[in-house]
Amino acid sequence: MDYFKKIFKESIIIVLISSVMGLFSGTLLSNNEVVLSSFPIILLVLPSLNSLIGDISTVLVSRLTSHLYIGTLSPKIQVSDRLKQDFYGLAITILLSLAALISLGYMLGSVIGIEIVNPLLIISILIITILILFGFMFVFLFMGSILIFRKGNDPNNFLIPMLTSLADFLTPLFIIIFIQIFV
Amino acid sequence: MEAQDTKGRIIKETFPSEMVSIVGDILAGIVLSLLIVSFESFLLLILIIPALLSLRGNLSGPFIARTSRDFIIGEFNKKSWFENVLATFTLSLLTALAIGVFSILINFLLIKLYIFHIGLLIVIPVISILLTLSISIPCSTILNFLAFKRGFDPNNVVNPIMTAIDDFFTVISFYLTIIMLGVP
Numbered sequence: 001m002d003y004f005k006k007i008f009k010e011s012i013i014i015v016l017i018s019s020v021m022g023l024f025s026g027t028l029l030s031n032n033e034v035v036l037s038s039f040p041i042i043l044l045v046l047p048s049l050n051s052l053i054g055d056i057s058t059v060l061v062s063r064l065t066s067h068l069y070i071g072t073l074s075p076k077i078q079v080s081d082r083l084k085q086d087f088y089g090l091a092i093t094i095l096l097s098l099a100a101l102i103s104l105g106y107m108l109g110s111v112i113g114i115e116i117v118n119p120l121l122i123i124s125i126l127i128i129t130i131l132i133l134f135g136f137m138f139v140f141l142f143m144g145s146i147l148i149f150r151k152g153n154d155p156n157n158f159l160i161p162m163l164t165s166l167a168d169f170l171t172p173l174f175i176i177i178f179i180q181i182f183v
Numbered sequence: 184m185e186a187q188d189t190k191g192r193i194i195k196e197t198f199p200s201e202m203v204s205i206v207g208d209i210l211a212g213i214v215l216s217l218l219i220v221s222f223e224s225f226l227l228l229i230l231i232i233p234a235l236l237s238l239r240g241n242l243s244g245p246f247i248a249r250t251s252r253d254f255i256i257g258e259f260n261k262k263s264w265f266e267n268v269l270a271t272f273t274l275s276l277l278t279a280l281a282i283g284v285f286s287i288l289i290n291f292l293l294i295k296l297y298i299f300h301i302g303l304l305i306v307i308p309v310i311s312i313l314l315t316l317s318i319s320i321p322c323s324t325i326l327n328f329l330a331f332k333r334g335f336d337p338n339n340v341v342n343p344i345m346t347a348i349d350d351f352f353t354v355i356s357f358y359l360t361i362i363m364l365g366v367p
Contacts, residue, residue: 003263007249007270012277015241019278020285022237047236048208051350054240055204055343059197062248062338066255089193096194097201104205156248164240168233 010157021165028169032176038183039122040114042175045105052101053130054167056094057137060086061159064145068155075150077143087138098130121182129174136170137163196335200343207347211354218358223367224298228357230289231308234282235353238275238312243349244342246271247323251337254327268320275316279308299366307360314356319349 029036036043063086067073073082102123109116141163145155215232222228249267253259283305290296290304323345330337 001266004266004270004273007245007267008273011245011270011274015274015278016281018241019234019237019282022234025233025237044212047212048205051204051208051346052201054244055201055346056197058240058244058248058342059193059339062251062342063336065248066252066338069252069256085190086193089190090197092190093194093197093201096198097205100202101205104209108209154249154252156245156252160244160248161241164237164244167240168237 006154007157010153011161014158014161018161018165021169025165025168025172028176029172032172035176035179036172039117039179041105041109041116041119041122042126044109044114045101045126046172046175048101048105049098049126049130050168050171052094052097053133053137053171054164056090056097056134057141057163057167058160060090060138061141061145061155061163064142065149065155068145068149075146077146083142090138091134094130094134095127098127102126118183125175125178125182128178129171132174133167133170137167192336193339196339197343200340204343204346207351211347211350214351214358215354218354222361224296226294227286227290227296227298227304228307228361228366230286230294231282231304232354232357234285235308235311235315235357236350238278238315238353241278242271242275242312242316243319243323243345246320247327247341247345248338250324250327251331251341254331254337264324271320272313272316275312276309279312280305282308303364303366306364307357307366310360310363311353311357314360315349315353318352318356319345322348 036046064073067082068075074080106116106119108114141159144159148155148158219225219228219232246267250259250264253263253267286304286308287301290301323341326341326344327337330340
């Protein structure tokens with residue numbers, strides 16, 4: 001039962017912390033309900049937006065971990081060709097997915113009769129939020145994976161639970177900040 | 184994995200999976216608003232839902248990533264899979280209990296709504312999570328296996344697709360649980 005013990009030991013604290021962090025995201029949303037409800041389209045796409053940044057970050061951690069285990073990525077904090085491929089590949093994927101999500105959101109919004117307010121500004125805010133979060137997550141998760149792997153632990157067990165809660169909290173936070181700055 | 188692992192491959196494999204995830208999430212949102220909003224105890228139920236949905240990332244995500252890694256490094260076998268599943272179920276049980284206890288605390292301090300027996304706030308997440316994982320674990324293992332066998336990188340494909348499946352079944356399991364327990 002060594003594998004069981006390793007997973008349990010490495011995961012239990014971070015999983016519990018992340019679950020409790022989920023409650024803070026809910027509190028953030030309910031405290032800024034007025035700001036968000038001024039732009040109903042944001043409420044419509046927010047869950048998918050959280051999933052998008054969470055999914056791409058999970059793919060990144062999962063890929064980095066596999067590369068570290070099979071030795072195709074050196075456990076050093078340095079720029080490599082492997083890392084550049086991952087960065088560009090995931091950056092293009094996240095932008096394409098965001099474009100699809102925004103199109104789908106506005107189409108659905110029009111069908112169900114949601115009020116469309118200042119679409120250019122809202123689309124710009126969503127793009128800036130995603131780009132900033134992706135850049136931050138990429139650097140943070142790359143460094144985190146290397147450091148955790150060097151200590152002999154599995155980055156999947158620590159970073160994936162953490163990044164989900166972080167994405168759920170930071171995505172609405174950035175959107176709210178940008179709305180308050182630009183609107 | 185490395186030889187053909189270019190940015191083109193990442194986009195080609197991850198983007199379609201991400202599309203499934205986005206559509207699935209929007210569907211889950213619609214199902215959630217259609218099924219749950221009408222409950223009398225909605226204010227209490229909405230406390231648990233975000234925490235339950237975050238379990239997709241906290242428990243299912245790492246499970247999928249560990250399975251993908253085991254396939255890629257050639258260490259996937261019945262024993263490693265069984266221990267991975269057991270660890271995931273044990274962690275989920277403890278997390279569900281924590282969510283329940285926290286919900287009771289928040290209700291006691293902030294919401295103060297006592298429509299049903301407060302102990303149900305512990306039972307609901309436990310049953311919902313176990314139901315969701317009973318679907319999610321076999322699904323993700325089969326998807327990992329198929330992706331790997333067909334020459335895809337499971338890291339790129341499986342997680343986004345499972346996000347959609349997990350979120351959708353979390354909502355359905357949650358709904359079935361509150362119906363089974365007779366929550367008003």
